[in-house]
Amino acid sequence: MYTPPSPPAAKRTAGSSVRIGALVPLTRPGWVEAGRHLLAGLELAVHEVNDAGGIGGRPLELVVRDTAADPQRAAAAVDELARMGVAALAGEYHSVVARAAAARADSLGLPFLCSSAVLDALTDQPTEWVARLAPAQSHGWQLYADFLLGAGHSRIAVAAQPSVYWASGTGILRDCLAAHGGTVIELDMGELDPASVCDQLVENRATALLLLTGHPEPAVSIVKAVRHDQRLAEVLIGAPAGQPEFTEWAKLLGDDGAAIPFLRYLPERLGPLGARVETALRERLGEAPSFVAFEGYDTVTVLADVLRSHGADRARIAESWPRVAVDGTRGQIQFSRTPGISVWQWAWTPVQVVDRDPAEPGRFRILHTG
Structure with missing residues (x-):
């Protein structure tokens, strides 16, 4: 377990801080690069909150726990952080892990602001805590x-591994495409190797292949196999979960790795706050920040505003979700009840479909927005 040192501005005496628990994938099999970006955003925002006087003069402290993409480990971390007296939980990238954390937080009455996980059914029943x-x-x-349509x-193959998240994504794609006469062909990566995937694409006359798999493997091997199979020169490879972002x-x-469209949650142009934060995140990370880093920053920004307005009482924090109106890096953040979604939801952060430019793989092209 990992607890980073408090930022320099958060000089305090024992017990004087306001604590937020942070759930982040920092080791394999978690998506470590996403975890690093998420943590950078969380930490930058905490540093700025403390530079501005903290929470009513008390420093904000981030208590970090590595989930390693393990739902049971995440649930245990929620238990531990609750016993430590954190005011709220923040973070998590992996949807299945966030679902376990959300269920545990709900049962304990611990507010949880989920940064990055997208699974619709984040909890089984509607909750006021998440x-x-x-x-x-x-x-x-x-x-x-x-975008695909x-x-x-209209003939889309998905190379999928067993997961609630991947299965949910496949169902969404199937429903959307079927409404327009399209077809989704499932390729079970528990049974197929990359060469067999290529054969299946040819046999099924698929024009696009979506990677609903882990990163880096088997996603990287599948891309290499398809890219170097002359039969598949015209096949689009896509990665809606965002693997090419990093x-x-x-x-x-x-x-x-270029020309593989993926989802990114950023506006076409950042406003003044977003641009300033982008510069600070780039310095902290040593590279361009992903949308996940902005999600981390916005999470702490919202929680700090709530803590200043409503204090560190857990019930009052949860009661405040529908009254939040905070300027984040990607727009004003407000939460509402959205049909089919069991938690308080920001509806909606900007969404883009982008890819890496084949002429300059370090640059992203915006292909579709919504």
């Missing part, structure tokens, strides 16, 4: 399906 910044999967993936793709993707795949 709110979310990321758009629900049904919203973002429907926009991705719209607009680009002329620099590791470009390092592992080079030119093969």
Whole structure:
């Protein structure tokens, strides 16, 4: 377990801080690069809150726990953080892990502002304790399906691994495409290797392949196999979950990793706050920040506003979700009840379909917005 040192501005005496628990994937099999970006955003916002005087003169402290993409580990971390007296929980990237954390937080009466996970059914029943910044999967993936249809793709293959998240995404895509006469062909990556995936694409006459798999493997191997199969030169590879967002993707795949559309939760242009935060995040990370880093920053920004206005009482924090109106890096954040979503939801953060430019893989092209 990992607890980072308090930022320099948060000098305090024992017991004087206001604590927020942060759930972040920092080790494998978690998506470590996403976790690093999420944590950078959380930490930057905490540092700025403390530079501005903290929470009523008390420093804000981030207590970080590594979930490693393990739902049971996340639930245990929620128990531990609750016993430590944190005012609220923040973070998590992986949807299945966030679902476990949300269920535990709900049962304990611990407010949880989920930063990045998108699974619609974040809890089994409606809850007052959980709110979310990321758009629900049904919203973002429907926009991705719209992009595919607009680009002329109606026979879509999905290379999928077993997961509630991947299964949910497949269902969303199937429903959206079926309404326009399209077809989704499921390829079970528990049974197929990358070469077999190529054969299946040819046999099924698929015009696009979506990677609903873990990163870096088997996603990287599938991309290499398809890219170097002359039969599949015209097949679009897509990754709606966002694998190509991070620099590791470009390092592992080079030119093969370009022109693979994915979902990104950013506006076409950042406002003054977003631009300032982007510069600070770039300095902290040593590279361009992903949308996940902005999600982390916005999470702490919202929680700090709530804590200043309503104090650190857990029930009062949860009661405040419908009254939140905070300027974040990507727009004004407000929570509402959205049909089919069991938690308080920001509806909606900006959504883009983007890819890496084949002429310059370090640059992103915006292909579709919603």
